[in-house]
Amino acid sequence: MKSIILAFTLSIALVHTANALNILGIFPYHGTSHFLVFRVYLLGLVNKGHNVTVISHFPEKNPPPNYHSISLAGTLEILKDDMPIEKSYKTIFNTGLFLTSTGKENCEVMLKNKKVRDLVHSKAKFDVIVVEQFNSDCAFGIAYKLNAPVVGMMSHILMPWHYRRLGIPYNTAYVPFHFLEGGSKPTLYQRIERVIFDVYFRTLYYFVTQRSDQNTLAQYYDDIPPLEDLAREMKFLLVYHNFVLTGSRLFPPNVIEVGGYHVARAKSLAGALKTFIEGAKHGVVYISFGSVINPTSLSPEKVQAIMDVMSQLPQRFIWKWNNKTLAVAHDKLYTGNWLPQIDILGHPNTLAFFSHAGMGGTTEAIHYGVPMVAMPVLGDQPANGAAIEESGLGVQVQIKDLNKDNLLAAFRKVLDPKFREGVKQISKAWHDRPMRPLDTAIYWTEYAARHRNFTFRAAAADTPLYQHFYLDIMGVLFISLYVITKVFSLLLSLCKSKPTVKTVKANDKKTSKKSKRE
Incomplete structure (x- = not known):
């Protein structure tokens, strides 16, 4: 009996090993908020038994046996808590410059790394390569050298340059723009903004970032x-969307919505925080502006407006705050x-979430059914804020409109039992899906490896611009109309000229008769 059990266990282990894939993950961006999302996916692949090698600035401290880090740590300062709370056209223009400069840096740092170059030089065999789609396409060059199918990943909504390469329709009238307000119902002014900034961001990306990355790759490899x-050869893009939050989009089948896979099960709170939140008779409101935006950069007037709202509401407040400068009674505010965050949002006593509308926190809020007051600042936050309002998850308060009255009205709306x-x-x-979002992400990664010789790109991605904008059809119709007009004009002129000839002949006959009489 023991031998039968041993043989059965061994057969399962052999099948499991045979199905294991060799996967390379390339995540060269040095932003904490992005990698926190990707880490859950990468460990999910490891838990499925795949061998995963990860190029990133965030090596695992205690990695499983089948997780291998190629560390870029220490080459760039990790982006965290250094963005001011400021919203203006200047901020948006600077965002474009930030994406350009960091994309260039990320490519250079990654290619300078000896372990990365050794990986390429050794022609390591990978079944699939997963690359972050954000501020650089440099990783595609490495994937090309390793001759493996590519799956793209995002921790946010689409960037402006992704629509064309994936054949996704983009229309300013109903498609939210990554960096701007308006959502799917923009005003005329907001549509004009979108056209201008769409050209700005795509121009920077195509003519600065991509050219820079191409030149950097050329320093090491001469055949990219x-x-x-x-x-455009990317097999799939796993985008951090779900239509329940972000609305229905016209995505081709190779763009897969996997929004929310990073949200873990909430754990029990402990210590003073547990005592504070469970002792709140009227519940608590959680405030956090994420891992990138520095809350202490709020003006004193706006901080005071938030404090005044606290005094007007019976709820307790928990605020992610960098220092102890807030003078509020300990039974009212915990900092x-x-x-x-997940454990706080998952607690039944948490009634609302005041946030900057980052995609991570937003998906955590919808996961646990916590209403939001969104105050978007930069990046994808304006588009996320619009999605929060349009989906019914919460309301927005723009930073320029942040005062006691507006914020109090927003809180009273989301704290209303009917709204909640x-x-x-x-x-x-949000939870009602045929597969868990993490299982969906892993499935399509494995699918790309199983069917590497197939192309799943939408035909729209290969359509030339002149066909996309019907220029050839309009040209044919214009020429045809021109030819028809000319032919009709010629026939008309011929018809008009015939009576004139007859009249001339008749006049000639009359003249000849008259001359004979004379």
């Missing part, structure tokens, strides 16, 4: 095709420079 061509019940229903719809 144009990066935009390599990007900390680090807080277990609606958010619970939205959360139920």
Whole structure:
């Protein structure tokens, strides 16, 4: 009996090993908030038994046996808590410059790394390569050298340059723009903004970032095709969307919505935080502006407006705050420079979430059915804020409009029991999927490895611009109309000229008769 059990266990282990894939993950961006999302996916691949090698600035401290880090740590300062709370056209223009400069840095740092170059030089065999799609396409060059199918990953909504390469329709009238307000119902002014900034961001990306990355790659490898061509060969893009939150989009089948896979099960709170939140008879409101935006950069007037709202509401407040400068009674406000956000949002006593509308926190809020007051600042936050409002998850307060009256009205709306019940229903719809989002992400990664010789790109991605904008059809119709007009004009002139000839002949006959009489 023991021998039968041993043989059965061995056969399962052999099948499991045979199905294991060799996967390379390339995540050269040095932003904490992005990698926190990707880490959950990468460890999910490891838990499925795959061998995973990861190029990133965030090596695992205690990695599983089948997780291998190629560390870029220490080459760039990690981006965290250094962005001011400021919203203006200047901020948006600077965002474009930031993306350009960091994309260049990320490519240079990655290619300078000896372990990365050794990986390419050794022609390591990978079944699939997963690359972050954000501020650089440099990773496609490495994937090309390793001759493996590519799956793209995002921790946010689409960037402006992703629509064309994936054949996704983009129309300013109904497609939210990454960096701007308006959502799917923009005003005329907001549509004009979108056109201008769409040209700005795509111009920077195509003519500065991609050219820079191409030149950097050329310093090491002399056979890298144009990066935009390599990007179009991507098998799938796993985008951090779900239509319950972000609305229905016209995505082709190779763009897969996996929004929310990073949200873990909430754990029990402990210590003073547990005592504070469970002792709140009227519940608590959680405030956090994420890992990138520095809350202490709020003006004193706006901080005071938030404090005044606290005094007007019966709820207790928990605020992710970097120092202890807030003078509020301890039974009203709990602060900390680090807080277990998921555990707080998952606690039944948490009634609302005041946030900058980052995609990570937003998906955590909808996961646990917590209404939001969104105050978007930069990046994808304006688009996320619009999605929060349009989906019914919460309301927005723009930073320029942040005062006691507006914020108090926003909180009273989301704290209303009817509103909170609606958010619970939205959360139920969010969870109602045929597969868990993490399982979906892993499945399509494995699918790309199993069917590496197939192309899943939408035909729209290969359509030339002149066909996309019907220029050839309009040209044919214009020429045809021109020819028809000319022919009709010629026939008309001929018809008019015939009576004139007859009249001339008749006059000639009359003249000849008259001359004979004379």
